Amino acid sequence: MIGIVVSDKFLIAGVWSDDENGGLTLHNVKQVNYNDPISGFVHKEGELNSSLGIAIRRASELIPFSGQDIAVAISDDFIYHDSVETEIDLAREDYWDYVRWIENKKNRPDNQKMSVFGQIYLPDEINIHTVACSTTLIRTIKLSISELGGNPYWMGPFSSVIMDAGHVSDAAIVLKNKNQYKFFMVKNCRFDHGVIAFSSGQPKLISSTENEEYTLGSFRLIKSDIDDVPIYSADKLGRQALGCWEESDLRVMVPFDDMTLTSALTETTSHYESNVLTSLAVGASSRHSFNFFEEEKISDFLFTEIFSEEKDIEKEPFSLPQTEIKPEVKKKRTEPISGGEMVWLLFALIVIMGLFFAMNYIKFRESINKPLFGENEEYVIKKIDPINLKERSEGIVDYDINMHLQSREISNVISKLFESTELKLYNNLTITGTFISLEYMSGLNPDIEHIVGLETTSYSVESAGSDSTMFLWYYSFDFPEFE
Structure with a gap:
């Protein structure tokens, strides 16, 4: 102490x-x-x-x-x-x-x-x-x-x-x-x-x-x-x-x-x-x-x-250790397994192993679209046509490049948060494609808005106890739109 x-x-x-x-x-x-x-x-x-x-x-x-x-x-x-x-x-x-x-x-x-x-x-x-x-x-x-x-x-x-x-x-x-x-x-x-x-x-x-x-x-x-x-x-x-x-x-x-x-x-x-x-x-x-x-x-x-x-x-x-005197426990002698019991034990083991391999074989056939029990004629495997890079550059193909930018922005915000704060102090953390909201417990101002580099859409703070030594900090941010 x-x-x-x-x-x-x-x-x-x-x-x-x-x-x-x-x-x-x-x-x-x-x-x-x-x-x-x-x-x-x-x-x-x-x-x-x-x-x-x-x-x-x-x-x-x-x-x-x-x-x-x-x-x-x-x-x-x-x-x-x-x-x-x-x-x-x-x-x-x-x-x-x-x-x-x-x-x-x-x-x-x-x-x-x-x-x-x-x-x-x-x-x-x-x-x-x-x-x-x-x-x-x-x-x-x-x-x-x-x-x-x-x-x-x-x-x-x-x-x-x-x-x-x-x-x-x-x-x-x-x-x-x-x-x-x-x-x-x-x-x-x-x-x-x-x-x-x-x-x-x-x-x-x-x-x-x-x-x-x-x-x-x-x-x-x-x-x-x-x-x-x-x-x-x-x-x-x-x-x-x-x-x-x-x-x-x-x-x-x-x-x-x-x-x-x-x-x-x-x-x-x-x-x-x-x-x-x-x-x-x-x-x-x-x-x-x-x-x-x-x-x-x-x-x-x-x-x-x-x-x-x-x-x-x-x-x-x-104090001297008091060793408790326990009565001697008589161990039961284990009798050897008889020949008939051994046969039934081997038979049960073979059945269990057989069922195991059978179930895995059935799953394998279904995974390669060759089910063992019945066929679904409506099931069709469609081949996806290759993407034409020339059409992509001309904007013909509807390809959302914003998804990549948005994912990178979210990853960047999460990385900044976890590097500058302690994970165990989060009461709630919600991240979607458009906004982030969190509830953080700390005795000092965590300054989240400067950590993530985003403008707050909502912010509040309240005492977490009667002695006012810890506070709950609420933040909400919107991710920028990518065009």
């Missing part, structure tokens, strides 16, 4: 595979810088294509995407996180309508369309973790991967890649910004987020979706009987920062830990994004967390499913 970590100024791409010991081997990792930071134009498709799209294409040249599943993690700077409290008497459809209503009430400009996804942590279903991400950003990444031959397998935020990795049921992640820390936490099937600051080593809650005592107690920043959670940090933390969290269950991540590295790895990559790539490869988020490449909906997240899956995966390489 290939993983892509999309940040504001660069992306990191890596490819890994399962090894013989049940672990993962990282074969290659590359960092590709953008022409410009993308945070300022996540809703502008043209700018994204010229910056992020080019970077993805360069990454595919270093690590080929063709035929590979691609998992993508994007920075939380591009994501709007929120939560919705659940109620007992509401159905899942009611929650989704409410989440969509909240998004619509924000009155975003028409050119800033957002895709909304939700995730509810089972079995308690305390609240719903909702995220909103630029539809244009999702479409650009998905279309770029598809155009390069990859399979857009999964896409989600950095925080979910680490929190939903499945190592522990309750987890939190902190992102350092000067003396403040943005945090995301899942505890007891509830999602919370906010900002914590430290002043002279003392914690202060700037904002949170839960009360101060519960939040600081969960991080063990104050003395409390509240159960704490492990805190993951993908950043490099200095001595002073580590001192602020010394009472907490802080787990500083190490890039490419728990992975076998090949000798071909010489690239120096960003520390934070490398940790996200590691969690994307080692964790289970790409198989269980909400997926931006799928339709907008509320997804279920159940930790026990991940635990069972990982347990099965770990046991498989080390």
Whole structure:
């Protein structure tokens, strides 16, 4: 599988595979810088294509995407996180309508369309973790991967890649910004987020979706009987920062830990994004967390499913093969064929061969107009008079030379089409002696009219899906008349 970590100024791409010991081997990792930071134009498709799209294409040249599943993690700077409290008497459809209503009430400009996804942590279903991400950003990444031959397998935020990795049921992640820390936490099937600051080593809650005592107690920043959670940090933390969290269950991540590295790895990559790539490869988020490449909906997240899956995966390489003891099957002794049976077998073979030769002989007689059974007196073979070349040149013989020119034009158009387009993307292709019509599926304009060199008689385009990443292109052309 290939993983892509999309940040504001660069992306990191890596490819890994399962090894013989049940672990993962990282074969290659590359960092590709953008022409410009993308945070300022996540809703502008043209700018994204010229910056992020080019970077993805360069990454595919270093690590080929063709035929590979691609998992993508994007920075939380591009994501709007929120939560919705659940109620007992509401159905899942009611929650989704409410989440969509909240998004619509924000009155975003028409050119800033957002895709909304939700995730509810089972079995308690305390609240719903909702995220909103630029539809244009999702479409650009998905279309770029598809155009390069990859399979857009999964896409989600950095925080979910680490929190939903499945190592522990309750987890939190902190992102350092000067003396403040943005945090995301899942505890007891509830999602919370906010900002914590430290002043002279003392914690202060700037904002949170839960009360101060519960939040600081969960991080063990104050003395409390509240159960704490492990805190993951993908950043490099200095001595002073580590001192602020010394009472907490802080787990500083190490890039490419728990992975076998090949000798071909010489690239120096960003520390934070490398940790996200590691969690994307080692964790289970790409198989269980909400997926931006799928339709907008509320997804279920159940930790026990991940635990069972990982347990099965770990046991498989080390399990001893259980050879099933099968009872010995007694083979029946085949009795020799008797003399009488052999005679009948030879007789049947002779009859079958005789019928075969007889049928072919009858067909041969009919093919030379000498049928074996009956004659048709009305059947006459007429001899065609030779064509007089002199009469042809004088125009006496009615000879349609346009048929040759028309056939050559049709062959020329078909040759141009199949050289410049992919046959598997045609939904319909109709060619007659006077016109050609086609239906072609592509994410980009195939520019058919310039390929065939004919003037269109009809043209239209429509979206092929809800995410508008693929389009159906309809063309119709008339062949020129030959005189």
